[in-house]
Amino acid sequence: MIEVDDVHRVYGSGRFGGRTVHALRGVSFAVERGERFGIVGESGSGKSTLIRLLAGLDRPTSGMVRFDGREVSGRSERQLRFLREQLQVVFQDPMSSLDPRMNVRQIVSEPLIGTRHPDPVGRVRELLAAVGLEAGAADRYPHQFSGGQRQRISIARALAPQPSVLIADEPVSALDVSVRAQILNLLADLVDEFALTMVFVSHDLSVVRRVCDRVAVLRDGELVEVGTTEQVYSDRAQPYTRQLVAAIPTIERALAGVDAEQLAGQVAAAGGAPEKSAPDGSAPDGSAPVGARKDEEG
Ligand SMILES: Nc1ncnc2c1ncn2[C@@H]1O[C@H](COP(=O)(O)OP(=O)(O)O)[C@@H](O)[C@H]1O
Numbered sequence: 531m532i533e534v535d536d537v538h539r540v541y542g543s544g545r546f547g548g549r550t551v552h553a554l555r556g557v558s559f560a561v562e563r564g565e566r567f568g569i570v571g572e573s574g575s576g577k578s579t580l581i582r583l584l585a586g587l588d589r590p591t592s593g594m595v596r597f598d599g600r601e602v603s604g605r606s607e608r609q610l611r612f613l614r615e616q617l618q619v620v621f622q623d624p625m626s627s628l629d630p631r632m633n634v635r636q637i638v639s640e641p642l643i644g645t646r647h648p649d650p651v652g653r654v655r656e657l658l659a660a661v662g663l664e665a666g667a668a669d670r671y672p673h674q675f676s677g678g679q680r681q682r683i684s685i686a687r688a689l690a691p692q693p694s695v696l697i698a699d700e701p702v703s704a705l706d707v708s709v710r711a712q713i714l715n716l717l718a719d720l721v722d723e724f725a726l727t728m729v730f731v732s733h734d735l736s737v738v739r740r741v742c743d744r745v746a747v748l749r750d751g752e753l754v755e756v757g758t759t760e761q762v763y764s765d766r767a768q769p770y771t772r773q774l775v776a777a778i779p780t781i782e783r784a785l786a787g788v789d790a791e792q793l794a795g796q797v798a799a800a801g802g803a804p805e806k807s808a809p810d811g812s813a814p815d816g817s818a819p820v821g822a823r824k825d826e827e828g
């Protein structure tokens with residue numbers, strides 16, 4: 531259903547020259563219909579770059595991306611319309627991906643504009659219920675919700691055009707630890723309910739393990755391993771994958787209430803976490819430090 535064939539993406543090789551970043555180096559894999567496919571790798575390994583290519587939001591420097599046999603790369607926005615209806619993306623940070631001036635009804639129904647949906651208002655009601663938000667949420671604005679609820683709004687919006695593929699790029703990394711499991715479970719339930727194909731991206735293999743059947747491991751722009759999640763998780767033949775498994779915070783350990791200092795000790799013992807912590811203890815992607823305040827979401 532999705533085919534990625536020898537894709538390279540080099541940043542910064544435009545007419546101004548300067549430093550170039552070879553973000554993807556010859557990546558090839560395929561995702562079958564109905565699969566829940568994970569992409570895991572440390573921060574900066576090229577995951578988001580790859581997702582933008584899959585979603586037709588960016589073009590590879592070389593190589594090809596196909597969706598249902600049709601080339602995605604190199605098409606105009608009008609030609610990509612088929613993709614926008616079939617494939618939707620949920621991003622890491624719901625605050626910056628939701629327009630603060632739009633209410634939830636406008637946000638969720640926006641992908642329906644131009645589709646001649648017979649009942650956008652009814653559809654919004656349906657979608658809010660599907661993601662566990664009350665109908666009254668439609669009249670409120672993004673800042674009036676907690677992080678977990680905002681991610682529910684993003685998910686509702688992504689589901690609006692009835693896509694067959696849902697891509698989630700670190701959908702829980704910016705959320706408080708206490709609500710991560712809720713959002714992961716919601717995603718897994720929706721994928722089942724609507725028989726979606728899912729591509730799920732995370733720097734945390736334990737999170738991917740919760741929701742994916744198969745996983746590709748990305749390191750410095752190269753795929754170093756592709757296999758079933760259990761294979762990749764349990765074999766640990768690759769030192770890099772072993773490091774990802776050891777990488778903390780993992781959701782299980784965090785949920786088990788292991789405290790941050792203890793985790794830091796384990797990280798050091800495991801040879802350092804791939805996702806390095808900022809001085810204030812938060813991850814570089816802005817996710818909350820382990821043991822941070824519990825989210826107020828009920
Ligand atoms: N628009 C961009 N311009 C230049 N470099 C970029 C751009 N986007 C990402 N990069 C670089 O490409 C590499 C991969 O980034 P990214 O795909 O965001 O990784 P990940 O999502 O795995 O953290 C990093 O070195 C990053 O700094």
Ligand SMILES: [Mg+2]
Pocket residue numbers: 577578579699700
């Ligand atoms: Mg990323």
